[in-house]
Amino acid sequence: MPKKHNINEVKMIPLGGVGEIGKNMMLVEMAGEILIIDAGVMFPEDDLLGIDLVIPDFSYVKENANRVKGIVLTHGHEDHIGALPYLLKEINVPVFGTKLTLGLVEGKLKEHRINKGRKLKVVNPGSSINVGSFKVDFILVNHSIADTCALAIHTPLGPIIYASDFKFDQTPIDGEVADFHKLAELGDNYPGVLALFADSTNVEREGYTLSEKVVGGTIDDIFRKARNRIVVATFASNIHRVQQIVDAAFKYNRKIAFTGRSMINNIEIARELGYLIIPEDMIVDIRNISNLPDDKIVLLTTGSQGEPMAALTRMARGDHYHINIKDGDTVVISASAIPGNEKLVGQTINQLFKRGANVIYEDISGVHVSGHASQEELKLMLNLVKPEFFVPVHGEFRHLHRHAKLAEEVGIPEKNIYIADIGDVISFTKRRVKKVGEIRAGQVLVDGLGVGDVGNIVLRDRKLLSEDGIIIVVVTIDKKGKILSGPDIITRGFVYIRESEELIAEATSRVEKALAECEANNITEWSVLKSTIRDALNDYIYKKIKRNPMILPIIMQV
Numbered sequence: 001m002p003k004k005h006n007i008n009e010v011k012m013i014p015l016g017g018v019g020e021i022g023k024n025m026m027l028v029e030m031a032g033e034i035l036i037i038d039a040g041v042m043f044p045e046d047d048l049l050g051i052d053l054v055i056p057d058f059s060y061v062k063e064n065a066n067r068v069k070g071i072v073l074t075h076g077h078e079d080h081i082g083a084l085p086y087l088l089k090e091i092n093v094p095v096f097g098t099k100l101t102l103g104l105v106e107g108k109l110k111e112h113r114i115n116k117g118r119k120l121k122v123v124n125p126g127s128s129i130n131v132g133s134f135k136v137d138f139i140l141v142n143h144s145i146a147d148t149c150a151l152a153i154h155t156p157l158g159p160i161i162y163a164s165d166f167k168f169d170q171t172p173i174d175g176e177v178a179d180f181h182k183l184a185e186l187g188d189n190y191p192g193v194l195a196l197f198a199d200s201t202n203v204e205r206e207g208y209t210l211s212e213k214v215v216g217g218t219i220d221d222i223f224r225k226a227r228n229r230i231v232v233a234t235f236a237s238n239i240h241r242v243q244q245i246v247d248a249a250f251k252y253n254r255k256i257a258f259t260g261r262s263m264i265n266n267i268e269i270a271r272e273l274g275y276l277i278i279p280e281d282m283i284v285d286i287r288n289i290s291n292l293p294d295d296k297i298v299l300l301t302t303g304s305q306g307e308p309m310a311a312l313t314r315m316a317r318g319d320h321y322h323i324n325i326k327d328g329d330t331v332v333i334s335a336s337a338i339p340g341n342e343k344l345v346g347q348t349i350n351q352l353f354k355r356g357a358n359v360i361y362e363d364i365s366g367v368h369v370s371g372h373a374s375q376e377e378l379k380l381m382l383n384l385v386k387p388e389f390f391v392p393v394h395g396e397f398r399h400l401h402r403h404a405k406l407a408e409e410v411g412i413p414e415k416n417i418y419i420a421d422i423g424d425v426i427s428f429t430k431r432r433v434k435k436v437g438e439i440r441a442g443q444v445l446v447d448g449l450g451v452g453d454v455g456n457i458v459l460r461d462r463k464l465l466s467e468d469g470i471i472i473v474v475v476t477i478d479k480k481g482k483i484l485s486g487p488d489i490i491t492r493g494f495v496y497i498r499e500s501e502e503l504i505a506e507a508t509s510r511v512e513k514a515l516a517e518c519e520a521n522n523i524t525e526w527s528v529l530k531s532t533i534r535d536a537l538n539d540y541i542y543k544k545i546k547r548n549p550m551i552l553p554i555i556m557q558v
Contacts, residue, residue, distance in 0.1 A: 010155045010194070010428045012391070015056040015441050016040065018420045019397050021201065021339055022079040023443065025056045026162065026393075028153055033132045034064060036071040036093075037151065037162055041082030042443070043338075053446040055083040058090055060439045065091045069132030073097035074164035075148035076104040077237055085112040086446070094119040096129055098138065098147035100239070103269045125149050126179065137186075141166035141178045144212075144371025145237045146275050152186055157430050158194035159186050161385050165199050165394065167209045167373040168380060173216070173240040180384065187386040195428055196387035200395030200403040202372040209377060210369040215334065216244040218366040223248040226330040228294040230254070231357075233304040233312040234334040236262040238371075239270045241334060242300065246278050249298040257286040259322070260302030260311040267300075286322045299323065304335035306344030313344075316351035327356030334367045339396075375406060382410045389416045389433040391426065468549040469493030471541075473511060473533050476556045483519060484558065487511040487533070494549045503544060510536045526555050 010030050016023030022042030028035040042054040061068060070093050074080055081101065085108050088095075095105065095118070102120045109115035123129055125140035125147065137152035143165050150163040161183070168178050187193050202209060223230060230249075234241050249256045256278070258264050270276035289297050303312025312331075314320040325331065331352050337345040345361075352359045362368045373381065382390070390412050392403035397419075404417045418426055418433045423441030427434055471494055475486040489508055514536040518529055533553040542548060 008157065008429055010157060010160065011436070012160070012195075012197070012426045012428070013060070013439060013441075014393065014420050014422055014424065014426075015058075015060070016042070016422060016443075017079075017394050018400065018422060020422075021394070021396060023054060023056055023083070024080050024164070024394060025083070026197070027061070028134070028160070030155055031133050032067060033134070034061075034068045035131055035134045035136070035153065036061070036068060036087075038074055038080040038164065039071065039083040039087045040077070040079040041446075042079065044445075053082065054443045055086050055446060057440060057442045057444050058087055060441065061087070062090050068093050069134065070094040070096060072129075072131065072136055072151060073101050073105070074151060074162070075143055075145050076101040077145055077165065080164065081105055081108065085109055085114060088114060088118060092117070092119075094121055094131070096121050096123050096131065096136070098123060098125060098149060099273055100145070100147040100270065100275055103273050104237070104266065107265055107269055125176075126182070137182070139179050139182050140176060142169035142172050142176075142212075142371075143167060144235065144241070146174060146176075146239050146270075150183070152182075155194060157428065158191040158388070160195045160428075161186065161193055161197070161387065163196060163198040163381055165201070165372060166377075166381075167202075167371060168377045169209075169211045171211045171213045173212050173243060183381070183384045187384055193385045193387040194430075195389040195391060195433070196382065196385050197391045197393050198378065198381055198403070199372055200378075200392045200399040202370055202374050203378060203392075203395065203399050203403045203406060205370075205374040207374055207376055209372065209374045210366075212240050212244075212369060214366055215241060215369055216247070219244055219248045219332070219334070220251070222330065222332060222360060222365075222367070223252045223254070223298075226295075228328040228330065229297045229299065229326075230330045230332065231299045231301060231312070231315070231325070232332045232334055233301050234368075235304060236260065236266040236302055238335075239266070239275050242267065242270070243276055245298065245300060245334075246276070246282070250279070250282060254296050254298045255284045255289075255292060256282050256298045256300060257284050257289050258300050259286050259320075263300060263302045263311075289323065294328070303348070304333050304345075305338055305341045306346075306348040308344075313348050316348050316355065318355070325352055325355040325357050329355075329357045331357045331359045332367055333359065333361040336362050336368050336370065378403065378406055379410050382407055382412065387412070388430075389418065389428060391418050391420055391433075393420070465493065465550055468547050469495075470550045470552060471507075471537060473537070473551065473553045474556070475511075475515065475529070475533070475553070476558060477529075478558060483515055487515065491549070494547070495545075503541075506544075507537055507540060510540050529553070529555060 013027040015025040024038045024040040026037040123138050128137045135154040138149040141150050152159040152161050301311040303310030315325050318324050390407045392400040400419050423438050424435050425437040427436040472490040474488045476484045514532045530553040534551045
């Protein structure tokens, strides 16, 4: 007999994007079916040594794969689509998004070589789709990437509005103003909006977020005054910003070159889909820019976050393949530092100044505006949709708590506001919102081609290696356990051997004595020999220089 499902209850489960910036992913459960909203990545903090990406834990999705009806995407930023290739290796369901969003997704799937057989379905902003039992409206909003949509998921209890990253720009570059009418209509129509999930990133900023058009004026002013080369670093996905840079280059009769893999890929996709207009004769290959006068060049690059291997950072260090910063260059960093990247950005700016560049960045000019709503826009969203319940998302816990207070200020009762944690099963009925359980959730670390194979123990070892280095002790024994050669001591990241010969000689002597005792007592078990070597070295080294390097005994039998 088929299981009966409660149609008077809807569940929402965040797998990321609450209590953190990035890794956005939300599950909607209704009538036994699951709808996935977004699947993003987060870039690693400093303590995640060697890790490339952090993605959500998909365990619950894999366990319930037969119930997943599809994936709907709000926009094309990495923190919303970056984990899709990893998710689609586990489940093959239709993916719905706007044209630019799916264009960027397709590029990612090709990189991972899993683009064949995938069901990518383009949805126009303002349209509605059916995914299993779910009806979903795509509602145009403004953000720092084109084709961004809030979603309205219709339920028997009323629509749930998922207002992902957004702001309300009254003068957007593409002329596409947010669909205020649809948001207000959902708020006014019976049975009213059940719940609002809304972006909290900029909740600490008062007033309104400035229009993207403001940046255009600043860029024009910079281009007018610059006498030599202009280098502009910005987010590769901010197509509207790129268009304004191209327009300024055209106005001042400059050619434009691109560097940075994500910049080149995104520009190619945006041009192909008609979101970016660049005359063909304006574009020059970066390898040929030395043939042009300095006052005829604009270079558009990645590296606005100070990433060590990004193009701008390499230019600042002087090891870029084709171009390095020189005296008189104007460098524009048209982005704000993502929380945690401030130090890297500061280092890059310092290096650029040291090379003689005139550096223009957010702190001293209007070369960047945020793509996220400030307090007055967040209040406007709440007042437009008039939700019964409110869940702040997309922010650290201080942002979520501040957004909750803002919701109270516009009249939402405290009991109707829920501050979520990753893995919470949040249940909505017409009368209440509450946590009814928890699922396995958290973060999975991606290191190269390995997904989830680096855990706390490996990270702990990497931390130890980075702090105190490693000592490798090599010993060769015969089948009876007699020592034939060694011990030989090799170190990395511990001490400079040529200046520590006495320390290494004494360490070798202590290991020899310990092994001689083992041989005298007929101890041949490898595990005992290894622990004996560690004990002999640990005590001596700590007493001598107060360090605890990792000690790795290697025993070879011949």
